[in-house]
Amino acid sequence: MGDLRLMKGNEVIAEAAIRCGCDGYFGYPITPQSEVMETLMAREPWDETGMVVLQAESEVASINMVYGAAGSGKKVMTSSSSPGISLMAEGISYIAGAELPCLIVNVQRGGPGLGTIQPSQADYFQSTKGGGHGDYRLIVLAPSSVQEMNDFVDLGFELAYKYRNPAMILTDGAIGQMMEKVVLSEYKPRMTSEEINDKYGSWATNGKKPNRDYNIITSLEMDSAKMESNNLRFQEKYKQMEEEEVRYETFQCDDAEYILVAFGSSARICQKSVDLARAKGLKVGLLRPITLYPFPKKPIAELAKKVKGFLTVEMNAGQMVEDVQLAAGCGNSSVPVKYFGRMGGIIPTPGEVVEALEQKLIEA
Amino acid sequence: MDVKDIIKPENLVYQKPKLLTDKTMHYCPGCTHGVVHRLVAEVIEDLDIQEKTIGVSPVGCSVFAYNYIDIDWQEAAHGRAPAVATGIARVNEDKVVFTYQGDGDLASIGTAEILHACNRGENIVVIFINNAIYGMTGGQMAPTTLLGQVTATTPCGRDLERNGYPLKITELIAQLPGTSYVTRQSAHTPATARKCRKAIKKAFQNAIDKKGTSFVEVVSTCNSGWRLSPVDANIWMEENMFPFFPMGDMKDGERDAPDAYLKKN
Numbered sequence: 001m002g003d004l005r006l007m008k009g010n011e012v013i014a015e016a017a018i019r020c021g022c023d024g025y026f027g028y029p030i031t032p033q034s035e036v037m038e039t040l041m042a043r044e045p046w047d048e049t050g051m052v053v054l055q056a057e058s059e060v061a062s063i064n065m066v067y068g069a070a071g072s073g074k075k076v077m078t079s080s081s082s083p084g085i086s087l088m089a090e091g092i093s094y095i096a097g098a099e100l101p102c103l104i105v106n107v108q109r110g111g112p113g114l115g116t117i118q119p120s121q122a123d124y125f126q127s128t129k130g131g132g133h134g135d136y137r138l139i140v141l142a143p144s145s146v147q148e149m150n151d152f153v154d155l156g157f158e159l160a161y162k163y164r165n166p167a168m169i170l171t172d173g174a175i176g177q178m179m180e181k182v183v184l185s186e187y188k189p190r191m192t193s194e195e196i197n198d199k200y201g202s203w204a205t206n207g208k209k210p211n212r213d214y215n216i217i218t219s220l221e222m223d224s225a226k227m228e229s230n231n232l233r234f235q236e237k238y239k240q241m242e243e244e245e246v247r248y249e250t251f252q253c254d255d256a257e258y259i260l261v262a263f264g265s266s267a268r269i270c271q272k273s274v275d276l277a278r279a280k281g282l283k284v285g286l287l288r289p290i291t292l293y294p295f296p297k298k299p300i301a302e303l304a305k306k307v308k309g310f311l312t313v314e315m316n317a318g319q320m321v322e323d324v325q326l327a328a329g330c331g332n333s334s335v336p337v338k339y340f341g342r343m344g345g346i347i348p349t350p351g352e353v354v355e356a357l358e359q360k361l362i363e364a
Numbered sequence: 365m366d367v368k369d370i371i372k373p374e375n376l377v378y379q380k381p382k383l384l385t386d387k388t389m390h391y392c393p394g395c396t397h398g399v400v401h402r403l404v405a406e407v408i409e410d411l412d413i414q415e416k417t418i419g420v421s422p423v424g425c426s427v428f429a430y431n432y433i434d435i436d437w438q439e440a441a442h443g444r445a446p447a448v449a450t451g452i453a454r455v456n457e458d459k460v461v462f463t464y465q466g467d468g469d470l471a472s473i474g475t476a477e478i479l480h481a482c483n484r485g486e487n488i489v490v491i492f493i494n495n496a497i498y499g500m501t502g503g504q505m506a507p508t509t510l511l512g513q514v515t516a517t518t519p520c521g522r523d524l525e526r527n528g529y530p531l532k533i534t535e536l537i538a539q540l541p542g543t544s545y546v547t548r549q550s551a552h553t554p555a556t557a558r559k560c561r562k563a564i565k566k567a568f569q570n571a572i573d574k575k576g577t578s579f580v581e582v583v584s585t586c587n588s589g590w591r592l593s594p595v596d597a598n599i600w601m602e603e604n605m606f607p608f609f610p611m612g613d614m615k616d617g618e619r620d621a622p623d624a625y626l627k628k629n
Contacts, residue, residue: 024455052454056447057480064444064477068451071438072418076455094441193458205436205452207415207459216430218439 003184009149010176012184013079013105013169014039016153017051021188022103023074024052026065028084031117032173033107036079049190059084063091063104070100071217073196073204075157079105081173082123083114085131092166093132096234097219099203101160103153104138105169107176110345118345119173121264124319127170128293135231137238139167139245140292142263146180148290154185159245163237164203170292172315174265174347238294247290248299252278256285258361259303261324262313263289265347270313272350277357284357292320297327304331309361313353314341336361381405383414383434390428394594396584397426399551400493403561404464405433407568417460418452420445422474424466425499443474446481449488460571462489468498471507471533478537485542485576485619489567492534492579495586496605503589507531510604515589534581534614541620544570545578547613550606552585552598566616576619583609 007015013036017025027037037055045051052069056062062078069076080088085106095102106127110120127140139159141152149171156167191199197206208214221227252274253259262270267288277284287303289296300310310328312321318339325337340356342348383405391397408417414435421429423442430437440448445463453461470478470492481488497515498504504517508530512521522530538546545567549560560582567578583605587597 024451026451054450054454056450057476060444061447061450061477061480064441064447065451065454067440067444068420068438068448069455070451071448072452072456072459074455076451090441091444098439205418205438206456207418208434208436209415214434215436216439217437218430220427220439 004181005184006179006181007146008035008177008179009146009171010035010107011039012146012149012182013153014043015184016150017077018043018045018049019185019187020154020157021049021075021190022051022077022157023190024054024069024076026054026056026062026069026076026078028056028059028062028080030059030081030084032109032119032176033079033081033105035176036105051190059087060091063088063095066102067091067095067098067100070095070102071098071205073200073206075191077103077105079107081107081109082111082120085123085126089132092138093134093136094219095166096132096136096138097134098217099164100166100217101157101164102166103156103160103169104166105171108170108172110343116345117173119265119347120315120343120345121172121266122316122319122343123170124292124314124316127168128295136234137165137241137293139163139165139241140170141167142170142290142292143175144264144267144288146175146178146182149175150182150184163241165237170264172265242294245291246294246296246298248296249288249290250299251286251288253285253287253303255283257283257308258285258357259307259310260284260286260313260353260357261289261300261310261320262286263292263320266313266315269348269350270353273313273353273357276350277354280354282357282362289320295323295327297330300324300327301331304328304335307335309336309338311357311361312337312339313348314339315343315347316341317343336364381409383409385432385434387431389432391425392588394585394587394597395425396495396551396582397493399557400491400560400582400584401429401432403551403557403564404462404491406561407565408433408435410565411568411572413460413568413572416458417462418456420449420452420461420463422463422465422469424469426464426466426493427500429464443469443472444477445469446474446477446486446488446490450481450484450486453486453488460489460568461487462491462568462571464491465493466499467492467494467496467506467508471531475533478533479540482537482540482577482579483542487571487574488577489571490577490579491564492581493584494581494609495584495589496530497586497589499586499589503586507533510608513604530608532609534579537579538614541625543577543579543615544575544617544619545613546615547579548581548583548609548611550583550601550611552601581609583611
């Protein structure tokens with residue numbers, strides 16, 4: 001059964017980082033994710049695996065520490081919550097522009113501004129459409145359980161290195177603070193300097209070697225033609241992600257007439273909503289995007305050919321609904337796509353979701 | 365007679381450091397960056413640390429420092445070089461990491477990063493080029509611009525009420541317990557350049573010896589930003605900057621001992 005524990009989502013992020021051979025964590029306290037760094041500091045991984053943990057002076061500094069360490073080929077990460085991620089936006093853009101792999105965890109809280117410390121999914125646009133300046137994309141993973149908080153740390157790093165691109169775990173205060181049973185991953189050793197040189201020596205600043213030119217980590221290019229070719233290369237990379245990395249899960253969709261689309265915490269609630277609706281004789285299913293970027297467009301387009309409508313359930317004012325509308329429109333331009341959600345840190349109830357489904361789609 | 369017959373190895377008294385690349389520098393003639401780049405390259409060569417030195421270049425005129433010295437480099441966002449250097453140094457204890465920053469980068473947008481890196485005593489070297497102006501963006505007021513100094517954003521001279529005081533950030537840095545060596549130098553004459561080279565070498569040796577943060581300010585000219593000839597810029601610097609930014613070591617030794625900073629019980 002492996003290493004079965006009862007743990008908080010935030011604690012699991014820390015544990016998974018140590019176990020997956022992470023070289024460094026740089027962070028700054030912010031509610032509701034402070035347990036990530038607290039757990040790391042209490043675990044003292046520098047004695048166990050040699051992992052560095054540093055409390056930076058700000059989120060601005062911590063993301064730039066990640067930039068530096070990732071540039072040297074090391075496996076590094078940070079975590080924060082919404083306002084802190086806004087502060088990191090500059091650094092994230094530079095990391096994407098310099099094509100560095102790293103993992104960023106956003107345990108979302110409500111906004112805008114200081115907003116609330118209660119859970120939210122209002123950073124969907126920020127995570128999937130930009131956040132920082134310039135044409136770039138993050139690989140965005142949305143866990144809906146504490147188990148996935150564990151699993152996506154390793155997966156996030158794997159994808160980040162595969163594409164030399166920052167990956168983000170987009171979760172929220174509910175999953176960060178929630179205790180659930182989790183099977184922790186096996187320990188993987190940190191990479192040695194030799195392994196880093198063999199694998200990443202062509203770009204990493206691991207010290208100039210006699211057999212290669214010196215490496216430069218930068219996002220700057222003054223020649224417009226070269227910059228455009230960089231931009232095109234990034235776009236090719238994002239296209240490859242869209243072809244190869246889409247992950248999603250369906251629940252009772254085979255005979256469904258109506259599809260709920262929800263990620264993270266909302267998807268957990270919607271599972272119960274599906275049960276409630278089915279008990280009332282309504283044929284309802286759930287599609288849960290696991291990768292928010294790349295977004296599961298194709299399965300939604302396929303479902304759009306046969307269902308009567310989609311309802312997105314989000315803890316925001318309706319953000320993912322735009323992507324579902326675009327995707328559904330590719331399959332069937334007339335299928336209705338509606339949104340239901342709560343804001344301010346309020347988590348929708350399964351019953352509310354079924355009511356919204358009836359009002360907005362079935363009786364409409 | 366061929367030039368090779370005249371310049372025999374035994375007659376050489378001066379040559380380009382091996383670690384300076386052959387790329388044509390983009391700096392204006394008369395700019396101090398070229399001299400300091402050379403000094404940094406010489407020191408890295410002297411200490412035989414090419415393979416373990418990582419440079420972090422800033423945003424500003426020296427954003428392209430990475431084109432000129434044959435070592436691995438990372439280019440940082442504006443002001444963030446000390447955080448980037450911290451990241452590199454913390455996960456690569458065998459490396460020697462330095463930042464190369466101007467006064468807009470270090471003393472304005474990057475004050476938080478430089479103060480905290482120095483206060484933590486990161487094992488890094490900071491080379492701080494202070495020419496009292498933003499060079500790359502066209503000569504605007506910097507935090508170090510003197511009162512009365514004319515810049516693109518202070519066309520009538522820097523005004524105290526409107527713009528506040530010039531910042532002596534190096535004096536602040538010298539107060540921080542994590543620093544082991546804080547000095548102010550110039551490099552506008554052969555004698556001062558030699559002194560500056562010694563200071564840079566000490567700073568790199570400190571980083572090798574893990575003695576905490578070493579900080580070398582070089583009071584510099586920006587003759588194009590100042591709208592002066594290179595020669596006049598040197599005179600202006602001596603007359604105006606040296607009295608306000610006096611030369612010399614502000615701290616030379618060890619990081620502070622922890623005793624005075626410990627909780628009592």
